Amino acid sequence: MKKLLAVLLAMMMVFSLVGCSSNKEEAPAETPAETPAEETASDAKIGIILVGDENEGYTYAHMEGIKAAAKGLGISDDTILWKYVVPETQACYDAAVDLVENGATLVISNSYGHQSFMQQAATEFPEVTFVADTGDTAAVSGLANFKNAFTKVYESRYVSGIVAGMKIKELEANGALVPENFDADGNVKVGYVGAFPYAEVVSGYTAFFLGLRSVYPNAVMFVEYTNSWFDITAEATVGDDLMSQGCVIVGQHADSTGAPSQLQKNMEDNKYGFTAYSVGYNVSMLDVAPDVALTSASNVWEKFYTYAFNCWLNGEDMMTDWTGGYNEGAVAITDLGASVAEGTKEAVDAAIAAIKDGSLHVFDASTFTVGGATPTSMMADVESDPNYTADTECLIDGYFHESEFRSAPYFAERIDGITELN
Amino acid sequence: MEKVHHRSFLRVTKKDEASLPMKALVIAITILCALLVSALFIYFVTKLDPISVYVSMFKGAFGTKRRAWITIRDACLLLLISLSLAPAFRMRFWNCGAEGQILLGGLSTAALMIYFGNKVPTPLLLLVMMVASMLSGALWAFLPAYFKAKYDTNETLFTLMMNYVGIQLIEFFVDFWDKKQSHSVGIINMNGQGGWFPPVFGQQYFLNILIVLVVTIFIYVYMNYSKHGYEGAVVGESVATAKYAGINVPKVIRNNVLLSGAISGLAGFVEVSGISHTISNNTAGGRGFTAIIVCWLAKFNPFAMALISLFIVFLSKGAAQISSDFGLNEFASQIITGIILFFILSSEFFNNYKVSFNHNRKGADK
Numbered sequence: 001m002k003k004l005l006a007v008l009l010a011m012m013m014v015f016s017l018v019g020c021s022s023n024k025e026e027a028p029a030e031t032p033a034e035t036p037a038e039e040t041a042s043d044a045k046i047g048i049i050l051v052g053d054e055n056e057g058y059t060y061a062h063m064e065g066i067k068a069a070a071k072g073l074g075i076s077d078d079t080i081l082w083k084y085v086v087p088e089t090q091a092c093y094d095a096a097v098d099l100v101e102n103g104a105t106l107v108i109s110n111s112y113g114h115q116s117f118m119q120q121a122a123t124e125f126p127e128v129t130f131v132a133d134t135g136d137t138a139a140v141s142g143l144a145n146f147k148n149a150f151t152k153v154y155e156s157r158y159v160s161g162i163v164a165g166m167k168i169k170e171l172e173a174n175g176a177l178v179p180e181n182f183d184a185d186g187n188v189k190v191g192y193v194g195a196f197p198y199a200e201v202v203s204g205y206t207a208f209f210l211g212l213r214s215v216y217p218n219a220v221m222f223v224e225y226t227n228s229w230f231d232i233t234a235e236a237t238v239g240d241d242l243m244s245q246g247c248v249i250v251g252q253h254a255d256s257t258g259a260p261s262q263l264q265k266n267m268e269d270n271k272y273g274f275t276a277y278s279v280g281y282n283v284s285m286l287d288v289a290p291d292v293a294l295t296s297a298s299n300v301w302e303k304f305y306t307y308a309f310n311c312w313l314n315g316e317d318m319m320t321d322w323t324g325g326y327n328e329g330a331v332a333i334t335d336l337g338a339s340v341a342e343g344t345k346e347a348v349d350a351a352i353a354a355i356k357d358g359s360l361h362v363f364d365a366s367t368f369t370v371g372g373a374t375p376t377s378m379m380a381d382v383e384s385d386p387n388y389t390a391d392t393e394c395l396i397d398g399y400f401h402e403s404e405f406r407s408a409p410y411f412a413e414r415i416d417g418i419t420e421l422n
Numbered sequence: 423m424e425k426v427h428h429r430s431f432l433r434v435t436k437k438d439e440a441s442l443p444m445k446a447l448v449i450a451i452t453i454l455c456a457l458l459v460s461a462l463f464i465y466f467v468t469k470l471d472p473i474s475v476y477v478s479m480f481k482g483a484f485g486t487k488r489r490a491w492i493t494i495r496d497a498c499l500l501l502l503i504s505l506s507l508a509p510a511f512r513m514r515f516w517n518c519g520a521e522g523q524i525l526l527g528g529l530s531t532a533a534l535m536i537y538f539g540n541k542v543p544t545p546l547l548l549l550v551m552m553v554a555s556m557l558s559g560a561l562w563a564f565l566p567a568y569f570k571a572k573y574d575t576n577e578t579l580f581t582l583m584m585n586y587v588g589i590q591l592i593e594f595f596v597d598f599w600d601k602k603q604s605h606s607v608g609i610i611n612m613n614g615q616g617g618w619f620p621p622v623f624g625q626q627y628f629l630n631i632l633i634v635l636v637v638t639i640f641i642y643v644y645m646n647y648s649k650h651g652y653e654g655a656v657v658g659e660s661v662a663t664a665k666y667a668g669i670n671v672p673k674v675i676r677n678n679v680l681l682s683g684a685i686s687g688l689a690g691f692v693e694v695s696g697i698s699h700t701i702s703n704n705t706a707g708g709r710g711f712t713a714i715i716v717c718w719l720a721k722f723n724p725f726a727m728a729l730i731s732l733f734i735v736f737l738s739k740g741a742a743q744i745s746s747d748f749g750l751n752e753f754a755s756q757i758i759t760g761i762i763l764f765f766i767l768s769s770e771f772f773n774n775y776k777v778s779f780n781h782n783r784k785g786a787d788k
Contacts, residue, residue, distance in 0.1 A: 089707065115608070
């Protein structure tokens with residue numbers, strides 16, 4: 001035992017010498033660039049609270065947006081303080097307050113569940129601006145320093161639906177559809193991996209379905225929820241399940257690559273005797289599903305962060321609800337995959353142009369029915385309250401005005417042709 | 423010793439309880455080794471300066487007054503849950519259901535906050551919530567204990583499954599209380615703060631710490647100086663002995679597990695009323711399982727549990743700070759935490775076993 005200890009001690013001394021010397025060499029080079037906060041604590045900072053890190057598509061998109069916006073405005077790296085993998089719990093409040101104590105005068109969180117903790121911090125620090133991305137209570141909070149922001153991602157979902165519709169058309173023309181792809185009424189089956197049954201998801205899948213049906217009217221869609229924003233395994237399972245039921249397109253409002261990877265694998269294994277194509281979210285799925293990924297609907301968060309950072313630099317007050325769509329360059333679809341149908345690019349460009357000039361409205365009430373009838377009135381819970389009161393008429397001039405009364409989506413009608421499976 | 427393979431290079435034998443200086447030495451060496459190996463990882467894999475990474479870890483946990491308080495607050499909560507496991511674990515009753523018991527304690531606390539907050543004076547409400555949380559935690563532990571005592575069912579599986587029932591109950595009530603379909607109840611009573619722990623002597627977390635302190639002393643006395651605690655230890659050593667000594671085994675199991683559940687429930691109360699002021703299936707946050715490690719490493723000694731809880735919370739705060747400061751993702755921070763924990767667990771091995779080079783080797787070769 002004594003011998004062993006002696007050997008261990010000797011080894012440790014050697015190692016620690018090596019460790020020390022290498023540290024001395026490295027330290028001067030690394031320290032100035034990497035040392036955060038402390039030295040420059042008097043300078044104002046921007047605090048960022050993220051629900052994940054770069055391994056998660058939704059957060060990755062935010063990180064890229066933040067970096068691009070900072071670069072564009074000449075904001076240095078050490079001005080931005082990051083908090084990664086912050087759960088939607090008290091930890092968010094702790095993180096927000098910690099950021100403020102380290103000099104942040106603008107704090108932005110990126111997940112819905114962060115909202116109430118951000119609001120709590122906003123109440124305590126009125127001189128600091130707090131923004132809860134995707135949140136919906138800023139307008140009713142009565143706090144001047146509490147804001148919400150969300151893109152009009154339903155616009156890019158609509159466009160991604162067009163890509164899917166074009167593909168179905170092509171498959172049908174080529175005779176590539178199999179009997180399992182049709183329901184009893186001869187409609188082509190489409191699937192959708194949803195995260196939660198919230199307005200945000202409902203608004204998104206409805207826009208996707210309407211886009212798809214604008215190209216290929218005889219379609220029905222099945223939505224299956226994973227009850228998680230990010231769950232690779234569950235999304236793969238749901239994707240596979242939808243495919244086993246004959247869905248030839250699988251869209252998604254969930255943040256992982258689970259579903260497209262599964263579709264790619266099913267194609268390679270020829271598991272169901274047909275190929276199903278994926279329309280993803282946040283990031284391009286071509287890396288994980290080169291043969292079956294058509295495109296992904298995505299947010300260009302850089303636009304929001306540029307706006308927010310610019311206000312911060314100039315000491316201006318931000319708007320309570322920020323939103324942006326194709327006109328602001330805040331939404332997009334990712335690069336089209338090799339499998340898209342011919343003419344897709346042209347159809348996509350035409351739709352984007354029509355959305356931009358206001359001649360195309362995504363939620364045009366003449367294009368869908370609710371309970372068998374064309375809707376004449378659609379009330380929604382815009383002024384977010386605990387009782388979920390539908391307080392505002394949103395069907396004006398023949399279309400549903402999504403994200404115009406507040407940034408977070410509030411379209412929550414279940415339209416005909418879409419079935420929620422769970 | 424016959425079973426030791428003669429050709430093996432190292433020989434491992436069980437040894438007597440190590441002396442205190444020996445233990446301290448082993449721990450010191452362990453921590454040094456852990457820091458060195460982590461340093462190698464940091465230097466060669468992440469290309470960062472290990473010293474500044476360690477400084478960042480320390481700052482993350484204790485860098486500001488508020489960070490220090492949060493670290494202490496979280497360590498207290500983890501300690502409370504670890505304490506709750508001790509009476510059950512010492513009987514070899516594997517209560518893996520702390521998670522669910524915390525959730526149930528938190529659920530009843532949240533329900534009382536929602537329905538009576540700002541209507542009933544907070545001190546009274548706090549008292550009611552405390553009792554209710556302990557009762558609901560105890561109930562959640564009672565079911566597995568009853569079946570264990572009556573039918574000798576497997577308590578590990580039973581308590582684990584009760585966690586899932588607890589999670590589903592929370593899911594149900596979150597949707598029941600939240601009419602916005604956002605699957606979140608948000609912060610309860612943000613206006614008026616009804617049912618929140620009030621600051622005492624200007625310190626927000628004074629009550630949290632006080633409760634944990636009281637429970638720590640209680641458990642120490644209970645485990646070491648009470649008849650009930652002693653009976654639990656006997657049952658853990660040998661049920662046959664306990665029966666022979668005239669101990670009512672089912673009753674001892676039931677009472678100790680009830681106590682265990684009640685303290686877990688109390689932890690739910692501290693978390694909901696004293697820290698987060700909300701309820702979700704994140705309320706327990708895996709602490710019910712982390713506490714198992716704490717409880718085991720400390721060998722049921724409440725004061726050792728306090729140190730280990732503090733250390734584990736320190737590591738997690740430190741890991742978060744590393745990712746903030748250096749843009750390392752969570753996995754890199756977790757590797758460092760993992761290396762450190764691994765070394766500490768293996769130091770247990772050196773405290774319990776003797777390792778020697780096999781001197782019989784030459785003889786065996788003949």
